[in-house]
Amino acid sequence: MKRIALFPGSFDPFTKGHEDIVLRSLKLFDEVVVAIGHNTKKQRYFDIDLMLDKIKSAFKDYPNVKVVLYDELTAKLAEKFDASFLVRGLRNTTDFEYENSISQINKHLNVGLETVFLITSPELAPISSSIIREVHKYGEDVSAFLPYDL
Template structure:
């Protein structure tokens, strides 16, 4: 049976930390679906979702076993639709764990075959967050060391 994982997030933007989790996840899973979800707590995206899809697809263009989808439903439903029995998540710190643990419990309740797999962020990438990158970019700072693709001008 093919091991398919969903790597869900708003990815606004997709960072080198996210890329690291996906690439390390390929040692565990046959296929990874990067699911760009609509976060109900975030009304407006900083980076256009269609642009982000293109940038992520370009980042993984050499990998046939990585796909990118946009979704506006429960992550458990996305997993069910794609035959995924795993959610892949990265943890930078204990705060991430507390948040992710609650979500994992609910996802397991919603779809009993769904297991959450957590990878600890590589130490050199642990300080990177999408919100910090947005803030630096907003004020004209160089974010190229934190993202795996060049941003469009």
């Protein structure tokens, strides 16, 4: 049986930190599905179709990475892809508190779904999508933080 992991997020934008989580996940799982979701609490800064194309291009040499868009509960999307695992990256304890709550609800909605937390690589821990959006908004170069060109 294939070990399939879902890596969900708004990815607005998808950063080198996110890329690192995907690449490290490939050491644990046969397939990783990067799922770009619609966060009802956030207004997107980068166009979702642009992110889809950029993330697909970043993993074009990885046939075991799929990139999809979704607008439903993450736990239900995992069922559609036969994913038994959710992968989440943690930069700090604040991330853990937030992600732990979500993982409990996902487990309630999909009993067979396990959440796997990966600690962000130290050199990438300061990178956050919200900071990158702010820097980009004011016209500064953010290419050092992204695994693709904008």
